[in-house]
Amino acid sequence: MSAVTVPDVKRPPHFPEEHYLNNSFSLKSWLTTTDHKRIAWLFFVALTFMFFIGGAAATVMRLELLTPAGDLVSDGSYARLFSTHGIIMVWFFLIPSIPNTFGNFLLPMMIGAKDMAFPRINLLSWYVYMLGAGVLIGALFAGSPDAGWTFYTPLSTQYTDPATIIAAVGVFIVGFSTIMTAINFIVTTHRLRAPGMTWFRLPLFVWSMYAVAILMLLATPVLAITLLMVTVQHWLGIAIFNPAMGGDPLLFQHMFWFYSHPAVYIMLIPAMGVVSELITTFSRKQVFGYEIMVFSMLMISLASFFVWGHHMFVAGESVYSALIFSVMTFIVSVPSAIKIFNWTTTMYKGKISFDAPMLYGVSFIGLFLVGGLTGLILAMTGLDMNLHGTYFVIAHFHYIMVGGAVTAYMGALHYWWPKITGRMYPEMWGRAAAIAIFVGFNATFGPQYLLGVAGMPRRYHTYPPVYQVLNEASTAGAVVLAVGYALPFCYLIWSLRYGKIAPPNPWGATGLEWKTASPPPPHNFEEPVMVTDKPYDYIKYDAEHGEWQGRP
Amino acid sequence: MNAKSDQIKEQFETLEQQKSADRLGMWIFLATETMLFGGLFFAYTASHTLHPHVFSEASHELEWNLEFGNTAVLLTSGFTMALAEIAVSLKRRGLTTLLLLTTIFLGIWFLVVKGVEYVDDFQNGIVPFIAGGYFYTGPSPEIAKLFFNFYFALTGLHAFHMSIGVLLLFIMTTLAWRWRDPDKLTRQMTIVGLYWAFIDVAWMVIYTTLYLLQQ
């Protein structure tokens, strides 16, 4: 990547004269921007807001579960809390999280493009997201959804608060935002790569965005039509999934999980992309098995469509199908295993430093490992018939989604923060938060595995007293976790003003995004980009720039 | 970048690149549309396996003959649209406008006939979700409702797409009439043409399975 002028490292860090944040200031310039970097900010603000709503709901839930009786909130409120929590966290936070913020910000820069292929559709995607979020929040005021994030029929269509359906409409709308972003990712990756940026020179993060876009495009429409059918069934009172009129409730489950299992990988693959970047950068070593990493991500994209039935092992699907879905589930898990081994091998004989992003990266590996291994236990039909619907499942997916994906998101936030804002975050606070989150997380969800083993069903507002001790432990952990998440919120805002000014490449990393100023100029690069190297060539980097001396 | 013509948007280097990006984008969008229709179709098929007899009896209520002509109309409109694309690429303004108008005409014809069929359906009492619209007397009228719901969902979704298509064609016609920028128009027409043809594809499948298979 030699044709890019390397910014002078010797000069003390300074802000570039003009960058994407200061070329205009008005509110209008933000709301009508087509700059992918600014759109990333728009998403970032909205997503943070939604995450806090979802997190607040979780906190109230945890407090309610302190005692066996339902003494803090009523049964109806509890149902609303976990439904809201699930819906917001899945569709309004985690699915768009990494793609719409970091993907938007970085994908064009990483491939040496000036912008996305369809910048206006990119902006539209944000407006559609906001519309969906608006409808959802409207639903919260109109009575709140209370059928869980899974909208199982006939409960959602005939037996709950009509606001459930409004929430479904919100999710339906936000699906189009996902689709638009995904179209942009794929077309941009195909058509806008800089000269010399061949497919196998793409950073793994770009590959992860590509793989996840495939998933989004093929899965989301099925969710859209499913929710549409639920809505129509509710409003017109017609039968589609209604057993009383010949419909089949399991049909809904098939269609929902045909989307939602791929959706869990939609949440995971971007995290894998991020972690791949973190691990190589802070090990200063080429990723081990780059091609295999790419193929395993693409394999996950394809194969994750074959396994949805593992959510229905005891729901009444045929035993034969259950077995097929179980075996497919195991097959899809192989690529995940490969990735874990490859990350470990990448670190081997590296030159490892422990900056906050790396701490997040490593805790991702550990927590995803635990979540994945318990996923295997659930994928065993004979064990799922015991564990299905218990807190074991809750713990499984929080380990992957919170311990894995959200942790990777935090890692990405710290890693690219200097690039995005031009300022460094305070390192000591960064590490403290990473550790607080890790500890708090395990304290929250570790006990839930035991609760599941003990048989406590999920979505229980009151529970038999035998489960109280473990629930108390979990709630205590949740408090630590909440503090852990509140910390970055505070010090990152602080750093916007008082943080040290960041050099263009604080981590001595190799990606194209580090070859331009921090924050980047409006069109990303001052000069045309030309790529000549394989990715992550740290040997060459060190030869050219001298060894990296740690963060400035 | 000064040599770049103003036809090319900022993020692209060449016109060819931009064109191919647009087309790829459209095709990807159509793939998602396939999944959208396909999902509904799947729901229909699955319900069909549960009540095959009721479904095939109920499908006899549909007016295959009306839609037979209609399908031919739709195929023809796809044809005229494809011709319009050629015409615009040959820079023949009048012909383009004429072909576009023909396409619109055929599209609206299709929608009108569809509307006529809906009215007939109402009179024949196979509209389960309107008060007074349902007095079907075939086997298991309660379950047959399921079939009619799917019928309206599928054709309704299709008609919705048609209407958007007609709207787009109107815009294209205006642009063709003004003839400001034939090159740009050629590119836009390719995109709209893809969408219009996709509507044909969806209809072929709907007609075959809903109307023909059970006869």
Add this chain to the structure above:
Amino acid sequence: MKLKIKNPWLQLTAVWLAMLCLFTISVGLAFAPIGVWHSVINLIIAGILVMSIMTFFMHLKDSEGLLRLTAGTGFFWLIILFTLSLADYFSRYSF
């Protein structure tokens, strides 16, 4: 036997006429007393019609491989949805 038709107008017209014929045959056969076979033939003809719309009206004929691949993915993924779930429907109460 590669027929080279240079004139796109002619080519499209030929395709259109052929499609109309095929379609009429399909509808005709739907009423022929040939048992379930008519369903099979109907479906095959529908497939052919869909393919020809995509090849000619949607220009896949002279598009690069990527676009053809994209066009195919939607259908391929639907096949996944159909086969795996219908497998459940057809074997549900047999255990």
Add this chain to the structure above:
Amino acid sequence: MSVWIISLLADGVIVQFLPPAATPMAHLVDQLFFWMVGISGVVAMALTAAIGIVMVRYRRGAKRNRKFHINKKRELWVEFTWSLIVFVAFMAFFYAGANLYVKAFSRPAQALRIDVTGKQWMWKFEHPNGAREIDTLHVPVNRVIELEMSSVDVIHDFDVPAFRVKHDVVPGTHMHLWFEPTRVGSYDLYCNQFCGLGHSKMRGQIVVMKQDEYANWLQHQQVPGSPSEQGAELFRAHGCSGCHIGNATVHAPHLAGIYGKTVHLSDGTTKIVDDAYIRDSILFPKRDVVAGYPPIMPSFRGQLSEGEIQLIISYIKAMPHRYKR
């Protein structure tokens, strides 16, 4: 070695929390589960240890030999090898799980069949001789019991942790589940599929009795009572008590002593409570909504016969006063 100890410890912790295992199937499930926890524990510990050692050993400050040569071919072999190992292990897991599952979900040839109906938010059972119970199921020990389950409203799930099996109860279908309790005792029954607000209260007990005790118990069931007693039974059986009893969490009016009184309706009018009014309240609850209450009462049209409604009315007339607020 030490990792084995650690995972054994993990199993040791888990044992503390397991519910009692009351069927042979439960023991099989536990066995397999212990194996899996052991294996996962070993894998997790091994990988964590590997990562930890690498991180410490190759930290930036440390002086180490960092030469790392590997050619593409070797690399592919490495990747292939560990993928294959993982794959084989996974297939073994699949097989072990499938084995149990098929066993648990194949229908037994001979069994004591009991009908189960799930309803918001209660379990109703009917024994072969017609004896009925609610929320508590008495079964004999050492017999294969097969449940034939259906639901009248939404999806529920019949879950007895002590038996380590569960199954959804889906409206419009009949689902089956069997178990063979081998330990006398009383075990928790949960509804494990979210079914609305009362989901967490849809709990019950499975009472496993000695065979002769069960026979004895069955003998003493089914004593038809006076109309108001039968009405009381219906009142419980159809879940009226879930809402209309003193300590229910749902906000619904108390019915004790209501007969003959005047009620205020939400549209501002008043009505006198007589037979017709109560009948209407049961069949068309949305028609007259009592002022100050949410219109959440479900309609019982098609579920209660006229005769049954008469029995319920006679029960409401005679309603015991301890239900008063």
